[in-house]
Amino acid sequence: xxxxxxxxxxxxxxxxxxxxxxxxxxxxxxxxxxxxxxxxxxxxxxxxxxxxxxxxxxxxxxxxxxxxxxxxxxxxxxxxxxxxxxxxxxxxxxxxxxxxxxxxxxxxxxxxxxxxxxxxxxxxxxxxxxxxxxxxxxxxxxxxxxxxxxxxxxxxxxxxxxxxxxxxxxxxxxxxxxxxx
Amino acid sequence: xxxxxxxxxxxxxxxxxxxxxxxxxxxxxxxxxxxxxxxxxxxxxxxxxxxxxxxxxxxxxxxxxxxxxxxxxxxxxxxxxxxxxxxxxxxxxxxxxxxxxxxxxxxxxxxxxxxxxxxxxxxxxxxxxxxxxxxxxxxxxxxxxxxxxxxxxxxxxxxxxxxxxxxxxxxxxxxxxxxxxxxxxxxxxxxxxxxxxxxxxxxxxxxxxxxxxxxxxxxxxxxxxxxxxxxxxxxxxxxxxxxxxxxxxxxxxxxxxxxxxxxxxxxxxxxxxxxxxxxxxxxxxxxxxxxxx
Numbered sequence: 199x200x201x202x203x204x205x206x207x208x209x210x211x212x213x214x215x216x217x218x219x220x221x222x223x224x225x226x227x228x229x230x231x232x233x234x235x236x237x238x239x240x241x242x243x244x245x246x247x248x249x250x251x252x253x254x255x256x257x258x259x260x261x262x263x264x265x266x267x268x269x270x271x272x273x274x275x276x277x278x279x280x281x282x283x284x285x286x287x288x289x290x291x292x293x294x295x296x297x298x299x300x301x302x303x304x305x306x307x308x309x310x311x312x313x314x315x316x317x318x319x320x321x322x323x324x325x326x327x328x329x330x331x332x333x334x335x336x337x338x339x340x341x342x343x344x345x346x347x348x349x350x351x352x353x354x355x356x357x358x359x360x361x362x363x364x365x366x367x368x369x370x371x372x373x374x375x376x377x378x379x
Numbered sequence: 380x381x382x383x384x385x386x387x388x389x390x391x392x393x394x395x396x397x398x399x400x401x402x403x404x405x406x407x408x409x410x411x412x413x414x415x416x417x418x419x420x421x422x423x424x425x426x427x428x429x430x431x432x433x434x435x436x437x438x439x440x441x442x443x444x445x446x447x448x449x450x451x452x453x454x455x456x457x458x459x460x461x462x463x464x465x466x467x468x469x470x471x472x473x474x475x476x477x478x479x480x481x482x483x484x485x486x487x488x489x490x491x492x493x494x495x496x497x498x499x500x501x502x503x504x505x506x507x508x509x510x511x512x513x514x515x516x517x518x519x520x521x522x523x524x525x526x527x528x529x530x531x532x533x534x535x536x537x538x539x540x541x542x543x544x545x546x547x548x549x550x551x552x553x554x555x556x557x558x559x560x561x562x563x564x565x566x567x568x569x570x571x572x573x574x575x576x577x578x579x580x581x582x583x584x585x586x587x588x589x590x591x592x593x594x595x596x597x598x599x600x601x602x603x604x605x606x607x608x609x610x611x612x613x614x615x616x617x618x619x620x621x622x623x624x625x626x627x628x629x630x631x632x633x634x635x636x637x638x639x640x641x642x643x644x645x646x647x648x649x650x651x652x653x654x655x656x657x658x659x660x661x662x663x664x665x666x667x668x669x670x671x672x
Contacts, residue, residue: 216417244404246395249411254579255496257426257587260418284588285423 217260217286218343219249221336224259224283226276229266231293234326243329250336256282261339264318267295267302268309270368277365278374280316287351288343290335291318294325301325314364317350383447386624387599388412393628394635401639412599416592424588428492435488436590440597442481447604449474451532451611453623471519471529474608481601482508485582485594492585500581503646504572510653511562511569514555517661521552522612525668531611538615546613552664553613557633558657562649563605564631566638571646606630 225235239245239252253259256279268276280289291312294300299310312318319342322335342348354361366372392409399406426432449470486505489497522545523529526537538544546553562569573581583594606627610617614630617623644652 212417213421216414216421220411220414220418222415241403244399244406246399246407247405249407249414252575254575255584255587257585258580258583258591259587260422284425 214343214346218340221248221250221261221288221339222253222259223250223261223263223290224253224256224279225263225265226279227265228268228272228276229293229295231265231295231326234292234329234332235263235265238329238332243333245329245333245336248333248336248340250333256280257284259283260287261336262287262289262316263292264289264296264312265292267293267300267305268312270307270309273309273315273365274369274374277316277369285351286348288319288339288348289316289350290339291321292332292335293327294323297321297323309368315361315368317354317361319348319350382452382620383600383603384596386627387601387603388416388596390602390628390631391599394631397632397635398639401636412595416595419592419595420589422588422592424590426585426587426590428585431491432488432585435485435491436586436593436597438484438488439481440593440600442477442484443597443601443604445480446474446477447600449477449531450604450608451535451616452607453617453619471523471531471534471612474531475516475519478601478605479508479512481597489582489585494585496578496580496584497582500572500574500578500584503574503578504582506646507562507569507571507649507653510650511559511657514653514657514661515559515563517658517665518552518556518559519612521549521555521661521664521668524665525549525552531608534612535616544613544615549664549668551660551667555657555661555664556609556613558660559653560605560609560630561634561637562653564602564634564638566634568638568641568644568652569649570638570643571649574643602631603627 225232227235235252237243239250245251250261256262260283262276262280262283264276280287291297295302295308296312296318299305299308302308303310309315320335320339322331324331327335339348389409389412391412392407395411396406396409482504486501489501522534525545525548526534528534528537534545538548541548565573572578573583578584583591586594607623609630610623610626614626617626
């Protein structure tokens with residue numbers, strides 16, 4: 199019955215519905231954007247209405263939230279956190295710095311374009327994006343999950359060589375454990 | 380079991396909603412925990428730290444379901460012949476051991492992951508367990524001395540036939556049990572082992588996906604088990620399902636509401652708390668049961 203085509207489809211719909219309405223986020227607070235996360239989750243803007251909930255470890259989380267710029271030193275930690283997360287997983291790039299470097303566009307030790315290194319599903323523009331914008335970004339991600347388009351993790355697996363090449367350009371001393379996904 | 384799962388998960392949802400309302404938020408819908416568990420079960424899970432890590436969550440849910448089998452959920456034979464086997468003529472002392480088994484399984488599983496946060500969380504959790512088990516056992520012993528039975532159904536029958544509740548018959552033991560219950564549910568002042576801001580969720584920090592789902596469902600079932608047990612021994616059991624839900628939910632609100640408005644204790648503060656007034660009330664309860672009754 200499970201292998202039947204229609205029932206498979208129904209199972210997918212139920213799974214996508216629950217995925218969409220229960221997003222555990224891991225906020226990687228590297229840059230100044232982390233200051234916008236507490237107001238988003240607490241009383242004023244209350245992201246828990248949409249099932250968005252902070253989680254403390256990458257193993258439990260679904261969404262990796264990169265808040266602001268990434269120094270070349272912290273990229274290594276982000277990749278490790280991302281690879282420890284369990285499928286299906288999503289990445290949200292938060293603020294202008296993750297899109298094109300933002301105000302650090304000519305800095306020598308920040309990562310300019312985040313999607314060269316890890317696959318980003320949704321970008322939230324702004325410097326800083328307000329909590330309303332953050333919640334809008336999450337709802338955009340929910341719509342993508344509903345349509346089945348939030349497949350950054352699969353792209354990462356397919357194009358692993360390309361991503362690794364880019365990552366190795368930044369991380370000179372590559373001593374990374376291999377995680378099994 | 381399905382009943383315990385559904386009721387336990389809905390209680391979890393209600394708790395999140397009530398917490399949100401207390402904090403002046405809207406809060407998630409009450410079925411949010413169902414969605415969370417469903418999503419976690421549908422996640423791919425490829426974490427391997429050794430076989431004990433795979434067994435840990437399984438131990439936890441086994442202990443929850445087993446102790447659920449050993450408590451009488453409804454009084455008498457129940458309202459339906461199929462529910463007759465839910466009234467196992469259980470023994471209270473055996474149940475006390477059985478309820479600890481889940482925590483020990485979790486401790487072993489979390490210990491194998493090698494995550495330092497898990498190790499600290501496990502040691503904190505077990506030390507806190509030493510704290511709240513003492514007033515809890517004293518309260519139960521007071522009840523056993525007073526009713527001269529260790530059988531759970533015997534306790535419930537005693538209350539039904541005398542037409543009283545144990546919470547009025549031995550009030551000191553009830554106070555000790557309620558104070559110990561605050562620790563058993565791990566809500567705020569006593570959420571020492573999980574402490575998301577210090578330990579990144581403690582023992583569970585290396586468990587994701589299906590393991591976390593197993594632990595969440597086990598936790599929901601187990602909180603229902605603990606509530607039904609206290610309702611059975613102190614509040615005279617429940618004649619039907621509606622009374623059961625009313626009594627357990629009222630009882631559940633004690634640790635929840637106390638937890639929302641409280642910050643977190645340190646480990647030694649929490650243990651000192653449990654060895655203070657709750658243990659005192661437990662001893663008074665035992666003395667009361669032996670000499671006054």
